[in-house]
Amino acid sequence: MQYVVKRTVQALITLLFVVTISFFLYRLLPGGPVEAMQQQLVQEAMADGGQVNVQRINQMVAVRTGIRPDEPLYQQYLGYMESVVLHQDFGTSIWKNEPVFELLFTAMPWSVFISIYGLLLGFGVNVLLGAVMAYHEGGRFDRAMSVVATITSSVPYYVVAILLLAFLAFEAGLFPTGGRYNPATTPGFNLPFMASVVYHAILPIATGFVVGFGTQALAMRGNSVRVLGEEYIRVAQLRGLGEFRIATRYVTRNAILPLYTSLMVGISSIFSSSIIMEQLYSYPGVGWYTFGALEHRDYPLLMGVFLFFTIVTLLGVLVADLTYGLIDPRANTGDTESY
Structure with missing residues (x-):
């Protein structure tokens, strides 16, 4: 306590x-x-x-x-x-002439929707990919995916957004070029509206997925390779435990621990990257309002957005600190800290 x-x-x-x-x-x-x-x-x-x-x-x-x-x-x-x-009065937006709190309160769920889904999707795929790469260390799959992960982690997210828009939206016409949903639908809990929301969010979520892809996969691979060399893995193999149980209960569970804190802190980086991404996709979320506030020198709105990003970052770090001891019993959450 x-x-x-x-x-x-x-x-x-x-x-x-x-x-x-x-x-x-x-x-x-x-x-x-x-x-x-x-x-x-x-x-x-x-x-x-x-x-x-x-x-x-x-x-x-x-x-x-x-x-x-x-x-x-x-x-x-x-x-x-x-x-x-x-x-909870952040003033009135100079640009929109509306209360800042109401603007952010309305835009925040949309940013959370595309950001969290992109982050969790990328994290899940990275964990699985990194574990498979470790089990096939030195093989063709490992070498090929290491190259792919290195390249994708080096490409800026806005380049990915521009490419997705150019080829999948403008050229192929498979996805909409902007907006949060089809204006012809009626907002509410109805199938056409919810389907339109998902349809318009596919490209922004895909961009968020690419943002976190690669780096975490390589980190998971390195952690898994290190864990595979531990003595308790050899003991588990000598006990005759199945490969699937060793992979899930021993290797993945221990290799994923260092990535947990980066996942929580990564929430804030995803939100900050949404400033340009939402502008490219014309997706009116917190990032879209941030860019507009910069253009119109809307200081009250900028101050509110800055507080939002600060609170999200602090909450991510705080949740990581308070829950790390639950997922890793070896971590000491008493009066002293263990590193």
């Missing part, structure tokens, strides 16, 4: 530190969120032929960003933290 509390407190302190640093960096940048919105409101007022009311503009800035420009910087920070922590 003490270990759980310690890790949780460390994650919360890290989150507070990251939010603090990001807030002051955004505020101190030239043309920060307050200045950008002030300029926009002034231009709108002048375009309408009205007079520029500084107090009124500051009030509108405070409502949209959660930051009061007429207050000292430390008071702005305290007010922002109060809005985020107590009221």
Whole structure:
């Protein structure tokens, strides 16, 4: 219990530190969120032929960003933290003119859908492929798949996305070129809509699969080869245990342990890679909104997205820390740590 509390407190302190640093960096940048919105409101007022009311503009800035420009910087920070922590108010998007929390809350399930499925599919295939490569170490299959894994792990994900779009979507017309579902379908728990969602997600999921393919397969192969050389594997063989039981209960179970933490941390990398991937596929998820926020200098939305990525990363690391002892009884999760 003490270990759980310690890790949780460390994650919360890290989150507070990251939010603090990001807030002051955004505020101190030239043309920060307050200045950008002030300029926009002034231009709108002048375009309408009205007079520029500084107090009124500051009030509108405070409502949209959660930051009061007429207050000292430390008071702005305290007010922002109060809005985020107590009221889950991340301000209003300059680009979409909608609450940031609602935008991210709506887009997050779509990003989770394509990212998690691509990650889990890639992880499962990599584990199986790496184990088979280890059992055929030095053979044709091992050499051929090692070359393939090395090549795929070196290709950037956006190159894969462009190739899939070019050949499978535009040229062959087998898949849609963008969107989350067919606008002609009615959103809800009905077969046409769900089939359309899956159909539109095939290429983004395939891209996410390729992102994690190769590196983990080679890592699983190396771990499996190391485990195959352990004494307890020879003892199991001398006891007459079947090859399938040795492969699943002894080799795979022990070789997969070092990949577990990388799987949890990999969730955050998949989300970060979705920024360009969702833009290429015109898939309105968190990454798509992030790219739009960058183009429109939408600082409130950027701050909300940054918090989202930070929380996902910390949760992945925290879950890995808290559950590693469950999948590996040799790991000590008491007052001391084992490496």
